[in-house]
Amino acid sequence: MLTGDAETAANAAQQVVRAERSRILATLIRVTGSVDLAEDAAQDAVLRALQSWPRDGVPDNPRGWLLVVARRRAVDLIRREARRAGKEAEAVALLDPASDSPEAVRDDLLRLVFTCCHPALSLDAQVALALRTIAGLATAEVARALVVPEATMAKRLTRAKQKITQAGIPYRIPPAEELPGRLTGVAATVYLIFNEGYTAGVGDDLIRVGLADEGLRLARLLVELMPDEPTALGLLALLLLQDSRRAARVDVDGRPLLLREQDRTRWDRAAITAGVELVGGGLRRTPDQPDRYVVQAAIAACHALAPSYQQTPWDAVISWYDVLLTVHDTPVVRLNRAAAVAERDGPAAGLALVDAIGGLAGYPWFHATRGELLYRLGRADEAATAYRAALALDLNDPQAARLRDRLAECGPASVRE
């Protein structure tokens, strides 16, 4: 049993360790050339820190401390391996202290980000690796967050690391001409992590707070690492603006609330201000070719800044969607644009646009949007059919409950089944 002071010390140690772990790991991967070996060594240093720091206090330079211990462990491991394989040289190279400058640490972390989010890895593997190595979650925590059995997650991580080593996925910051494309891939992975937490795909929690927070942390890290990349700025802006509504997104029973039903006084103003500023920064850096994440964040900012749903600047929202379509034309973007048009020009105009979109039959919100617009047009039977189509697809429980309520409102005839 820890006393109060010891507990405080242990918590302090844990926080520092958590913050530094990914940086140490990143440097060790560069130095050793092996994710597995680096993880082993970093883990050893972390355990030692958690043993001695609560007792002796956190050292002045915790990263330096951890790196020295981890390096020593890595050398031991390589020596042991080298004796078997008969090659001592590698271990010696490790003893050469690599530069510990802030730039070197930043570059190491960037290499780790681009390796974990390499397009040759499946999206599932990228998400798992990013949470494990960059965000520093334990395998069990990653498994819980993604609702996957721990053994499955362990296997997925092992396979991903094996592919990095055996297929020769480089540990390197992409060259300038490839950077924008690769960064878009990194952003997609981080957005997926956030979104998986923000709108848990299936199950009974609408918001899986852990993953949303990890997504935000990763987005902040990307801005810290690449403060002039519009994609990084736009991604963080988008996440902050979406997350600013977290407290207002559900009612007291945990049911999801639509934008127009939310109590805007509960939106997080500090997050909105930070998000809007980042949108400005992103727009200034993309005078010619708009960045997809910056534009999505601009749309979120239109909503965040409107004093009420009725006062939403729909003209601006629709214009931003038009811009977004020039760089990111997908059926879902078209659906969201149609919903905005319905608010400005009425449900008939919106429905005409929705019905012209192909390829969304498997997307529940396509049917839910149709249901809503048909209901507003007084076509209750057709609305009920659309809601049923939405309910037949994957939704989390609170969202499904909400649609069932809407279905019931379509009239007694529609609840027969």
Place this chain on the structure above:
Amino acid sequence: MPTYIALTYTADVDWSSPEQADEMAEYREFGAAARAVIRGGSALYPTATATTVRVSGGKGGDVLTTDGPYAETKEALTGFYLLECADLDEAVATVAAMPAAWNGAVEVRPVIPL
């Protein structure tokens, strides 16, 4: 430097026939451009010429041969290259210049050094 095998999957054509001359010329062009990393490779005769061999009952057992490729797929294994590249990025960039990449698909696999 790691070695990769690039397996080309395309329509099951006969590379030795005159109709394929244009495409073969494209491959020769690719081969010249990627000379620095290519360590070997060949085009394969069509899958109709393939024989699949199995030995039943363990080593030394009966040799069974079947006419045709191991797997019947819409796109067939029609050739391979051995590439020596700095890393997967270089291998992918190399493979992306093979005609098979737009006429079908190319599978890249690291080779275990023996």
